[in-house]
Amino acid sequence: MRLVSTSFETHPVVAKMLVILHPNTDKNSLAFQETWNYLSKLPNVRIHEHSIEGTEQQLSELYLIGDTSKLSFEEVANLPAVERVIRIYHEFRILGRHRDDARPASFEYNGVNFSQDNLHVFAGLCAVDNPTSVETIMKALQANGQVCTRMGAYKPRTNPYAFQGHGKSCLHYVFELAGKYGIKVIAMEVTHERHLAEIDEVLEQCGRPTGVMLQIGTRNTQNFELLKAIGRQTTYPILFKRGFGITLNESLNAAEYLASEGNANVIFCLRGMKSSFGAPHRNMVDFAHVPVVKRLTRMPVCIDPSHSVGTREAAPDGILDVMHSTAQGIIAGANMVLVDFHPQPTHALVDGPQALLLDELEPFLEDIRITHEAYQKRCQLFQPKHALNSLAPA
Ligand code: PEP
Ligand code: MN
Numbered sequence: 001m002r003l004v005s006t007s008f009e010t011h012p013v014v015a016k017m018l019v020i021l022h023p024n025t026d027k028n029s030l031a032f033q034e035t036w037n038y039l040s041k042l043p044n045v046r047i048h049e050h051s052i053e054g055t056e057q058q059l060s061e062l063y064l065i066g067d068t069s070k071l072s073f074e075e076v077a078n079l080p081a082v083e084r085v086i087r088i089y090h091e092f093r094i095l096g097r098h099r100d101d102a103r104p105a106s107f108e109y110n111g112v113n114f115s116q117d118n119l120h121v122f123a124g125l126c127a128v129d130n131p132t133s134v135e136t137i138m139k140a141l142q143a144n145g146q147v148c149t150r151m152g153a154y155k156p157r158t159n160p161y162a163f164q165g166h167g168k169s170c171l172h173y174v175f176e177l178a179g180k181y182g183i184k185v186i187a188m189e190v191t192h193e194r195h196l197a198e199i200d201e202v203l204e205q206c207g208r209p210t211g212v213m214l215q216i217g218t219r220n221t222q223n224f225e226l227l228k229a230i231g232r233q234t235t236y237p238i239l240f241k242r243g244f245g246i247t248l249n250e251s252l253n254a255a256e257y258l259a260s261e262g263n264a265n266v267i268f269c270l271r272g273m274k275s276s277f278g279a280p281h282r283n284m285v286d287f288a289h290v291p292v293v294k295r296l297t298r299m300p301v302c303i304d305p306s307h308s309v310g311t312r313e314a315a316p317d318g319i320l321d322v323m324h325s326t327a328q329g330i331i332a333g334a335n336m337v338l339v340d341f342h343p344q345p346t347h348a349l350v351d352g353p354q355a356l357l358l359d360e361l362e363p364f365l366e367d368i369r370i371t372h373e374a375y376q377k378r379c380q381l382f383q384p385k386h387a388l389n390s391l392a393p394a
Helices: 030-040 073-077 131-143 167-180 193-206 224-232 248-260 287-296 305-309 321-331 358-382
Strands: 016-021 045-053 058-066 082-088 106-109 112-115 120-124 148-150 185-189 211-216 238-241 266-270 301-303 336-340
Touching: 016 030, 016 073, 030 045, 073 082, 120 131, 120 185, 120 358, 131 148, 131 167, 131 358, 148 336, 167 185, 167 193, 193 211, 193 224, 211 224, 224 248, 238 248, 248 266, 248 287, 266 287, 266 336, 287 301, 287 321, 301 321, 305 321, 305 336, 321 336, 321 358
Parallel strands: 120 148, 120 336, 148 185, 185 211, 211 238, 238 266, 266 301, 301 336
Antiparallel strands: 016 058, 016 082, 045 058, 106 112
């Protein structure tokens, strides 16, 4: 008798099938009709369709859900519109990485490629306070070859009387300044469906000088209605933060809500777990989960050292804990770093105590470059054929 089971074990009895169609399959084509007729008549099997609009091609995935145990793998694979069939062994159907699953672990947004094989830094303001701070940060980012940033306009706060973010009123200058300094992607948290509409409206009014990655914060990890609403749109990719008080499995299931509604351009962010055992850090740093998320899913993995560590304390080696934990995530293969900077942390309206200073930006990026190079060397050591991927600024 087994007494212990992990929540990640495979369930061959309920295995489902993923049918990948040839790229750009026309729904009016004979091949599609024939394939659809066969699949839709299967008893006790439901089809969940998922489309992926790529830059060059349109991909269709058909998930066969229900009693697929008696289906002939070969017969389905031989249908005229079918390119490949994959058996699904765990619950993250779309974002998951399944056996023999060669689907890409990457996506492109606004000219920037996000992948499980590269690395981007999103340094910026936890909360937008005024145009001067925004411009100072963006200027420094451009001077350091960066095209991504973080900017909080909608802040979920523990205390109802604390500053809640400037909301829609700051979006114009944030987007215009981003365009001025060549920023292509801004990670921006949304806490309500309405914020998505506001971002879209203001970006459109400004002539889309930049792009936005919608951030779901840790407090909303399991806000399923928000996830469904954000997942229904495919204009913006999503930065999804793990829940600070739930299991990794529960957070990955929640991320799958986004994909199940249509948007699989999701980056999964580790940001530490709420636990007094993490003290004196703000949270228990969880960057050892970077390789776990990459193994279980095709999502690029982000680390947020600022909200994990939460202080500007340094070790006797002179290196800040925030920088040490950043290096720990990168040496384990992280693909994105979300990090708080502020020109004057003592004046920051949110999370000043954990913000890095602008003159720390250059050494921080250099530290990241060194660590990323070490990670690439580690890959070569264990997997000589692993392609070298550059620290991609764009
Ligand atoms: C943030 O990134 O600004 C933030 C509030 O993070 P989290 O949701 O991880 O607390
Ligand atoms: Mn913050």
